[in-house]
Structure formats: C-alpha cells, structure tokens
Amino acid sequence: MRVVHFELPAEKPDRAVKFYQKAFGWKIEKWAGPMDYWNITTGPDSEMGINGAIMSNEGTIRQTVNTIGVGNLKDAAAKVIAAGGKRLSPDQTVPGIGYFAYFTDTEGNPFGLMQPDKNAT
Template sequence: MPHGDITHIDIPVSNTEQAIAFYHRLFGWEIAEIPGFEGYPMWRAPNQVSGGGLAPRGEGFTQPRSYVEVDSIEETLAKVAELGGTVVMDKQPISETSWWAIFTDADGNTIGLYEGVTDAG
C-alpha cells in the first residue's frame, strides 16, 4: 500500500466471542486468530482488501482506531509534533519487518501508524 493509505482498523471489544459473531453476521467478515497473533482475532472484509482486528477494550482504547501506512514512522511522528499533534506511543515492533505507533492530532483524534510488511498468514 502507498504512503497515506488506511491499512487497518482496530475495533475495541469487551467480549471477543460475541464481537466475532456480531460482525460476521452483520457484515460477512471472516474473523480468525492467526498464529503469532493469539488473543487478537483479525477480520477481513468480503473485498479481501479491508481489514483489521478485534482488540481488547481498555483505558485509552474505547473507540475504533484507523492505521495509516507510512514510509517512515520516525519522519511522520516528527511531522506530527511540528503540526501540533502529540505522540501517544513511539514506534514499536509488530514483527521483524513491521512497526506501529500512535498519535493524536490537534483535535484529540487518535490515529495509528503502520510501517513495513506483516505476514499474517
């Protein structure tokens, strides 16, 4: 995906099994845990492009969060600060070839960043 594309959406859930059944029946999403990502079932839309995960709801994660693919998380976080946003979580590894980070914009919207390639099976 090119720099700037939305690549993933996490949905916070309190009851994973209930959420899996709900979103599968509502939208037809295929939802499954993937080896290496246990406890984090991932969904894929029927278009086979859109997708995301069902993540545990918790403090600071109560609304869906979109992730935008970027060429460089470090450069993007530097721009976030220049433009009046706030870094919530610095670059963290997902795998050996992929990373993520979180920031808020000047209006307090929380957005995730993604860099790299993740083999999710």
C-alpha cells in the first residue's frame, strides 16, 4: 500500500494556502463541504505523487511530516524561505538516494525536501 493523501493542520489555513501556492505552485481550492478544508492538487495525474488537503486545526495540536520531491534542493529551499518557511536542518546527502533537508511552513508544520540522485555520495 502507498500513501494516497496527506492532511496539513493549520492555525490560519488562508496563510498556509498562500504559502504552498507560492513555494510549490500547488493548486488549492476550498472544499464545498461542511468543514474548513482546502483540497490540494500537487501536480498532474500523469506524474507520480499524491494530493492532499489543508484543514483548520481548531486548536488541536497535530503535526504531519511529508517529504516533497524536488528537481533542485537549493532552488526549492530558496522558494520555501521566500514564502515564509524556516529551515530546520542543513542539506544532507543520503548516499545513493539524493539530497535532503527539513523545513517548516508558516504554520510550524515540519516537512522534508528530497532531490533524488542515485549518484549522491
């Protein structure tokens, strides 16, 4: 089985929506249902990946850690910082896998960025 959806809790969902749109260009739309929920489309269905949502945390403490695949870690990290995110770790080499770093978004949710590179040493 694979992860097919993620949910990101947010104290201020509108702020989180702006962050993810600016940092990653994700399409985010308010759900028409009975709760504060914004559906996230991270890319076209023809590409590997998952979609998810931003939801109001309504004071509940929850954290989700997801890893986001990127083509260039340094460029993606710069976009995260420009959008209001914070770096939690230096860039790390994962031999044979790629390059990785931890960040937080504007809501304090931790996430990782991974630049795949089978030749990483």
